[in-house]
Amino acid sequence: MNPEFILRYFLHTIRNNVLNNKYSLNIYMIRPKKTTHIPVFSNRSNPVTGADALFLARLQFAFTVGFHIVFPAFSIGLAAFLAVLEGLWLKTDKQVYLDLFQYWLRAFSIVFGMGVVSGLVMSYEFGTNWAQFSQKAGPILGPLLGYEVMTAFFLEAGFLGIMLFGMNKVGKKLHFFATCVVSLGTLISMSWILSSNSWMQTPRGYAIEPGTGRFIPENWWAIVFNPSFPFRLTHMALAAFLSVAFVVGGVGAWHLLRAKRSGNQPTEAVKVMFSMAMWMAAIVGPLQILAGDAHGLNTLKYQPAKIAAMEGDWNSEGYAPELLFGIPDMENEVTNYKIAIPYVGSLILTHSLSGKVPGLKDYPKDQRAPSYVVFFSFRIMILLGVLMAATGLFSLWLRRKGALWTNPLLLRAALFLTPAGFIALLCGWVTTEVGRQPFTVYGLLRTTDSVSPVPGASIGFTLAAFVAVYFIVFASGIGILLRGFAEEPHQGETGPDAHHPQRAASMASAVSDTAAAGHTGSGE
Amino acid sequence: MDLATTGLTGAAYWLPIVWAVLAAAAIFIYIVLDGFDLGLGMLFLAEPDKKHRNIMIQTVAPVWDGNETWMIFGGAALYGVFPNAYATILPALYLPVLIMLFALILRGVGFEFRSRMHTEQTRNLWDIGFCLGSFVATFMQGIILGTLISGIKIENNAFAGSSFDWLAPFPLFCGLAVACGYALLGATWLIWRTESDLQATMRRWAGFLSLAMLGMIAAVSVWTPALHATYMQNWTTWPRILYVAPVPVAVITLALVMFQALRGKTSRRIPFFCALGWFFLAFSGLGINIWPYIVPPSMTIWQASAPPASQTFLLVGAAVLLPLILSYTAFAYHVFRGTVNEHSESYH
Ligand code: HDD
Numbered sequence: 115m116n117p118e119f120i121l122r123y124f125l126h127t128i129r130n131n132v133l134n135n136k137y138s139l140n141i142y143m144i145r146p147k148k149t150t151h152i153p154v155f156s157n158r159s160n161p162v163t164g165a166d167a168l169f170l171a172r173l174q175f176a177f178t179v180g181f182h183i184v185f186p187a188f189s190i191g192l193a194a195f196l197a198v199l200e201g202l203w204l205k206t207d208k209q210v211y212l213d214l215f216q217y218w219l220r221a222f223s224i225v226f227g228m229g230v231v232s233g234l235v236m237s238y239e240f241g242t243n244w245a246q247f248s249q250k251a252g253p254i255l256g257p258l259l260g261y262e263v264m265t266a267f268f269l270e271a272g273f274l275g276i277m278l279f280g281m282n283k284v285g286k287k288l289h290f291f292a293t294c295v296v297s298l299g300t301l302i303s304m305s306w307i308l309s310s311n312s313w314m315q316t317p318r319g320y321a322i323e324p325g326t327g328r329f330i331p332e333n334w335w336a337i338v339f340n341p342s343f344p345f346r347l348t349h350m351a352l353a354a355f356l357s358v359a360f361v362v363g364g365v366g367a368w369h370l371l372r373a374k375r376s377g378n379q380p381t382e383a384v385k386v387m388f389s390m391a392m393w394m395a396a397i398v399g400p401l402q403i404l405a406g407d408a409h410g411l412n413t414l415k416y417q418p419a420k421i422a423a424m425e426g427d428w429n430s431e432g433y434a435p436e437l438l439f440g441i442p443d444m445e446n447e448v449t450n451y452k453i454a455i456p457y458v459g460s461l462i463l464t465h466s467l468s469g470k471v472p473g474l475k476d477y478p479k480d481q482r483a484p485s486y487v488v489f490f491s492f493r494i495m496i497l498l499g500v501l502m503a504a505t506g507l508f509s510l511w512l513r514r515k516g517a518l519w520t521n522p523l524l525l526r527a528a529l530f531l532t533p534a535g536f537i538a539l540l541c542g543w544v545t546t547e548v549g550r551q552p553f554t555v556y557g558l559l560r561t562t563d564s565v566s567p568v569p570g571a572s573i574g575f576t577l578a579a580f581v582a583v584y585f586i587v588f589a590s591g592i593g594i595l596l597r598g599f600a601e602e603p604h605q606g607e608t609g610p611d612a613h614h615p616q617r618a619a620s621m622a623s624a625v626s627d628t629a630a631a632g633h634t635g636s637g638e
Numbered sequence: 639m640d641l642a643t644t645g646l647t648g649a650a651y652w653l654p655i656v657w658a659v660l661a662a663a664a665i666f667i668y669i670v671l672d673g674f675d676l677g678l679g680m681l682f683l684a685e686p687d688k689k690h691r692n693i694m695i696q697t698v699a700p701v702w703d704g705n706e707t708w709m710i711f712g713g714a715a716l717y718g719v720f721p722n723a724y725a726t727i728l729p730a731l732y733l734p735v736l737i738m739l740f741a742l743i744l745r746g747v748g749f750e751f752r753s754r755m756h757t758e759q760t761r762n763l764w765d766i767g768f769c770l771g772s773f774v775a776t777f778m779q780g781i782i783l784g785t786l787i788s789g790i791k792i793e794n795n796a797f798a799g800s801s802f803d804w805l806a807p808f809p810l811f812c813g814l815a816v817a818c819g820y821a822l823l824g825a826t827w828l829i830w831r832t833e834s835d836l837q838a839t840m841r842r843w844a845g846f847l848s849l850a851m852l853g854m855i856a857a858v859s860v861w862t863p864a865l866h867a868t869y870m871q872n873w874t875t876w877p878r879i880l881y882v883a884p885v886p887v888a889v890i891t892l893a894l895v896m897f898q899a900l901r902g903k904t905s906r907r908i909p910f911f912c913a914l915g916w917f918f919l920a921f922s923g924l925g926i927n928i929w930p931y932i933v934p935p936s937m938t939i940w941q942a943s944a945p946p947a948s949q950t951f952l953l954v955g956a957a958v959l960l961p962l963i964l965s966y967t968a969f970a971y972h973v974f975r976g977t978v979n980e981h982s983e984s985y986h
Pocket residue numbers: 345346347349350352353354356357402403405406407409410413417420495496497498499500502534535536538539540541542543544545546547549
């Protein structure tokens with residue numbers, strides 16, 4: 115098939131379905147009574163103001179949360195990896211673990227910083243973009259976010275300083291403790307935010323207040339441990355570990371390939387890091403497929419309409435095929451250009467050939483999620499998941515043959531898949547969130563009834579600003595990371611016991627000798 | 639939706655009060671911690687010496703994340719405890735809030751990025767970003783405060799004003815006042831935590847900024863009661879006047895102590911605590927002014943509240959966790975105590 119056609123088709127569908135607000139007709143929103151006097155920002159210049167404001171609010175939220183999620187996922191995986199490295203160093207006293215710890219710690223400080231600043235935005239964006247949602251769901255989701263701050267963010271922030279700068283100020287044990295606490299903090303943080311998100315997918319434990327339409331908490335246990343939470347938590351935690359495994363593996367592979375090309379022996383640190391990453395890939399990759407399958411069954415039970423959209427199925431049927439490819443057309447209620455494998459759809463979703471899978475036509479038109487988005491995001495995630503798991507298993511086989519560090523196919527695959535975890539993770543989130551449409555709280559509160567009374571022009575302006583600011587900040591950050599990864603781990607990094615006078619002067623000389631600022635204590 | 643306060647009893651009456659006090663305390667802790675942090679950023683470009691800039695950064699690098707977490711806590715608590723206020727204030731102040739967030743992004747990454755730059759130019763760019771980000775974030779906080787004090791237009795429990803209501807003389811003046819105050823906190827923090835030349839420069843800055851701050855406190859104190867009749871009442875009716883009468887006296891006493899300490903070359907901590915004292919007084923004055931409104935002039939803390947079930951749930955956690963948080967935060971400050979100079983242990 116012709117790629118240009120696909121692109122045109124996509125743009126056409128999006129224009130028809132989203133911009134002409136197929137799904138967001140009759141926008142119910144409180145608009146400012148008074149229009150502003152400044153013409154540039156006046157609402158008039160927008161042809162479809164209400165829909166535009168909603169569309170822009172969604173786009174802005176998706177953009178910012180999509181950026182945010184990458185860094186916390188990176189932090190979650192990397193903090194755990196650092197704790198393991200430091201633990202191994204304390205236990206074995208081998209220099210290579212300390213070298214690796216310091217190497218990845220420098221990346222961590224950048225990644226964490228970007229997670230914090232993009233997260234700060236998120237905690238206010240519920241109010242700026244989704245004021246009606248906040249008013250109604252705030253009584254339930256606000257306390258969860260409050261607990262996240264009190265049990266996780268403060269904990270991370272309190273011990274981060276010691277982890278990053280405290281090597282020589284506190285003892286080895288206390289420093290290790292700080293690293294573990296930071297890692298624990300990232301995991302706690304993930305749990306609370308996923309509980310919030312899962313509640314929006316499978317709400318439980320609430321009552322709706324007559325008159326105001328607010329969600330009133332009735333049973334906190336049911337709210338926090340709502341039916342999709344354990345599945346989402348497992349799947350997300352594995353996603354974070356897998357993503358970081360492939361970053362570490364990719365950096366290792368790059369150095370191994372480089373050493374090979376220049377005819378040198380790879381360093382011990384590079385070999386250890388690649389090996390550890392491939393162990394992770396071999397274990398977590400297949401586990402992630404199992405977890406994803408379980409997650410899908412859970413979704414089938416509680417959000418069948420989402421599954422129908424993900425599968426591009428229109429009619430509910432048994433013995434359903436699995437579509438490898440297709441282009442769902444929301445308007446004409448068909449999926450075109452299908453490539454299908456018979457029976458496999460039922461087999462995957464119900465673990466039986468005859469199992470009945472849902473179809474989009476089971477649901478009224480105004481309750482269908484845009485299948486042409488989730489169909490593809492879901493398939494990209496799965497494809498990458500399978501590739502990553504296969505790479506992990508392949509590494510096991512090579513390990514037995516003793517070719518782990520030399521096999522060019524594995525090294526190239528690992529290099530190629532460096533960003534794969536993050537891409538799969540973003541695709542997974544797009545599936546989850548777009549698949550929940552047209553609701554913010556599934557089945558109860560519509561996205562059109564969630565938005566803030568802010569004119570489209572303001573949102574458009576800040577969206578442009580977000581794109582600009584994030585581009586500058588995250589491009590620089592990623593640039594710094596890549597420059598760091600281009601260097602090999604330094605040998606002979608110092609731990610808390612060794613006091614080197616050279617370290618002290620490095621800050622003062624950092625301006626003239628800027629390269630030293632990033633990695634003091636090295637190169638003795 | 640009508641959430642009238644009349645007839646509220648028991649938990650529905652007391653919980654909002656407890657949370658209002660707790661929220662005020664959290665905001666004050668935020669000012670104490672992030673104020674000097676942002677102020678130091680504003681003074682960053684005023685200090686041309688690169689070595690000095692590194693020292694300045696080093697005094698806060700290990701703790702800035704924790705300082706900013708209090709702002710996240712503020713957002714989360716508002717969202718969970720006073721959702722109607724959260725859903726009104728943020729759309730009303732949409733642009734200042736987002737501009738503040740952009741500025742905080744720039745300065746937040748500046749801490750790490752500037753030391754990782756390979757050329758002098760890019761490093762200078764991030765220094766500018768750090769300084770400008772600190773100023774803009776602070777200025778926007780002042781604007782947010784000023785707009786809140788001047789009042790937000792509400793109809794049907796939702797914001798009903800325009801996108802630019804905040805672009806008015808009083809909020810802009812508050813922006814300047816807060817910027818000046820934070821810069822003073824930054825300067826006095828550096829007097830405490832640094833030595834020799836840098837400390838002497840900061841003493842000069844602190845003197846100048848103290849005078850400016852006194853002027854601004856006076857101006858805001860006269861201006862605020864003129865904004866609304868209720869504010870005027872709060873300050874001038876008996877017996878409330880009894881509570882406020884000592885305030886000017888306390889401000890002046892602190893001023894005397896401050897200038898004495900700045901002139902002497904030995905006292906290092908006193909200026910910082912005097913500056914905090916001013917903030918405390920101004921902040922309590924503000925509290926008296928707007929009480930019991932959370933979004934003046936029409937939304938009270940009771941109207942803004944989440945149901946008691948939400949407030950209780952979070953309060954239980956806060957009662958246990960906040961003391962714990964304060965103690966390990968104190969521990970983190972303790973680990974990095976002492977003055978910083980160019981021979982100090984470096985960053986990373
Ligand atoms: C490294 C990342 C990664 C990988 C390799 C996979 N996933 Fe995934 N997936 C996620 C990362 C992710 C995610 C980002 O973590 C999501 C979004 C929300 C969530 O809970 O997990 C997600 C959502 C998600 C959902 C949507 C659930 C819902 O919203 O109701 C399903 C059904 C699956 N996944 C299934 C799978 C399957 C069968 C995989 C097999 C290869 C798979 N995922 C690989």
